[in-house]
Amino acid sequence: MSAYDDQNIFAKILRGEIPSFKLYEDDDTYVFMDIMPRADGHCLVIPKTPCRNLLDASPEQLSAVIRTVQVMSHAVMKAFDAQGVTIQQFNEDAGGQEVYHLHFHVLPRHAGVSLRPPGKMADMDVLAAHAEKIRAALA
Numbered sequence: 001m002s003a004y005d006d007q008n009i010f011a012k013i014l015r016g017e018i019p020s021f022k023l024y025e026d027d028d029t030y031v032f033m034d035i036m037p038r039a040d041g042h043c044l045v046i047p048k049t050p051c052r053n054l055l056d057a058s059p060e061q062l063s064a065v066i067r068t069v070q071v072m073s074h075a076v077m078k079a080f081d082a083q084g085v086t087i088q089q090f091n092e093d094a095g096g097q098e099v100y101h102l103h104f105h106v107l108p109r110h111a112g113v114s115l116r117p118p119g120k121m122a123d124m125d126v127l128a129a130h131a132e133k134i135r136a137a138l139a
């Protein structure tokens with residue numbers, strides 16, 4: 001497995017070098033909207049400290065991130081009146097990983113509604129409005 005590369009896009013988001021729709025942060029984790037959402041409210045939970053994925057993460061990073069995944073699961077379900085939530089997490093190229101900083105996808109789900117196909121950029125005004133709904137649900 002390759003070493004952590006601090007030029008990955010989520011490292012740049014953490015350093016404030018590129019923008020993100022921030023939803024939540026605590027001492028150890030940061031949460032923002034996925035810019036190609038596969039469901040309304042699709043967000044990403046990452047540790048603030050470097051690790052490539054699940055395979056090199058420390059127990060402390062994993063426990064902090066999964067606690068925040070639970071917080072965000074409640075928030076997105078409330079914000080979008082969802083009946084369920086799907087959590088996705090990909091490791092290495094063969095596992096479907098594209099960005100090499102550990103992240104968990106949190107996707108609110110409605111009965112009978114499929115996830116949208118990957119790779120379609122969101123309308124930024126819509127994404128901003130969805131982020132506001134999630135922030136309100138967290139308050």
Ligand code: AMP
Pocket residue numbers: 009020033034035036037044090096097098099100103
């Ligand atoms: P994966 O590594 O397969 O979990 O995919 C990376 C995810 O990051 C995809 O869902 C992308 O839509 C998302 N993504 C990539 N660049 C950004 C960005 N600048 N801001 C927010 N989400 C992003």
